[in-house]
Amino acid sequence: MQAPQPIAVGDRIAAIDIIRGFALFGVLWMNLYEHRGLMMPNDALDHLPTARLDYWVGFLSEWLMRGKAQALFSLLFGFGFANIIDRLKARGASPAIFLRRTAILLVFGLIDVFLMWVGDILAAYAVMGFVLYLTRNWSTRMLILVGLPVAVLGTPVLELAMRLLMGGEAWWLRLWEEGAAIRADLAMRNDYTAFVAELWRSTWVEWWLTPAVLPYLAQIIGRFLLGSWIFRQGWLGNVSGHTRLFARTTRLALPIGLLMSGFVASVKWFEWLPVWVGATVDQVSMLVLACGYGAAIVMLHLHGRFTRLFIGLQAVGRMALTNYLMQSLFYVFGLYGFGLGLMSYLGATASLGLAIAFFAMQIGFSLWWLARYRFGPLEWLWRSLTYGEAQPLRKPAGTAAAMPAE
Template structure:
């Protein structure tokens, strides 16, 4: 074992930024909730959802989810990943360690986990995308902060907007874009497979769906570019030092949070507002609407983060939000365990409750699962330093078993 390996120790409990864990926990709940909604949307036929006894309430809960969480939770999670990359690089270099080699091992291990999760369990995996764009993020380590911010904003706001603009330009008038056609065919194909008992057929469908409906369309590459942009913004935020000393910058957070939340909520209300009003935008308006959607996700995600920082300046609120921090500290374990629970509850391999998965059911299931994860995470972290997945990930990254018991 080299001296550099000995110096490359993982983050100690005392070095953790409590607000970051709480923000990550909030983001994880949003990801959990929206994963359930999206899985139902891309799997359950519309007549099945329309026939549910909760259909009338489902519409309103679906609109609220679209307004408050859709895209925003994933955006916040992505920003935190970029922030974490910067923390790891900074602390490794402070110890005289080659941050690139350490980070490369960490990301490649995450890529293996993500690909296994994507093709063996859950269609909406995000880990593989984070690992792939994490590799690209390494190239920006020495970029000056203004360049990091500008390119990050361009990618975060412009990548998906450009993809939609391209579809508007090339799709014949009166015809849906090819990815919409593929998704419609995918729903009809997936429904009997996911409700069946053939695990091999499910794995084949995961492979087909992620290709035809995502990565072989313009949406997949645009999504990856968006993730990279958000990573870059998270890395830029670390360089500003605001989250490392929230008490010092608390007045600035108090000024920024209301504006970020108000503007973000206003922008995010456009899409559900149009749907509620039954309005269909002309073709030319699809591109600016996408830009508004991407901006709403970024601004509202930052508003949520700033709001939590403000609340955490008060001991009572910090204590009330500590459950989110426990979940956030075990984010990888909780993310993967959510998929295991959902496959068992929803698919024909388990309880087969996918046929009930309207927005009301999805929200109720998300709340129950997340509440259980708060309890379990608190209990686990009282005994152990890391979650089980985090412990294995860290041990593989640092090349030796990490101390697990407190």
């Protein structure tokens, strides 16, 4: 039996890192855009000088990216899980190494949610990563038979059940509104200690101790299972051998996903459709458009278009953990009162502009770092803790700075 070893840099799949980089931009964009619900009351946006433009940019945000970046991220997590388990089994190593890796991710997530950003997803991903481990020996057929209905119907069914059991009133929505007002006030003060205390309170009172967390966790595990199923198909491990598949997926999923998502962004579900119907269409549109985005990126990558952009996205994707937590630091020191205090200007237009500007900085930093080091700083720490020894970090002198070939 061989000792467990991390995936070598040369064994990485370029397309996966590029898609992950794209998803990170979407996560940054949506986290800035959705600060209005988590960190500031909606009525504050009506008085911004960009309010009229914000209406249309907000529609664009809802249409093109809301939920899609997180769907991509979840699918990629499931893909990465299956990849790790497969490699560990091939080497004769215990798959339990994934549990240590997930426990370390949970620590990163707890640091994020309790010290920086109430909208952290790492902690929830880690929690459901432990659940995902129980499916490591499932058949390929079982992954899709369970994953697809849970990913699509888990949220609508659970939300419907909760409303029926509670007489149709989602009492936690009131908690979220009250919490957003509290956080908006604290975030603009120069009192980081009070802000952290609010993060601790809201994480439990508004989220983990309410029924609202159940549909979210169901959505995550369903998408994880679909990501594992995608890995089993071998498509992304040999993208050049599946060109027709990616071309067909792009032609179908991209327009259908855009049409469905545009419909969701345009319609007020509560006025004329049952809530669970709207929620189901919403979940399907997120998955379809996420797959369309991923397939389109693969096709553009195969045809050598946007090479410079894709090199930057690949660099960001290789340092996904570092860049995700860098974004949380940006919220703290760029948006809040103990930093630049930009949150009071954070309409939909400013959200998109800030996302583009900061992500461009992340591309530059990632390219600079990876020209000198094998892994991102937090990726190196994660690997070293997972495998119980310090991994080599600095590249040998004279090593080419180019990204690894597919």
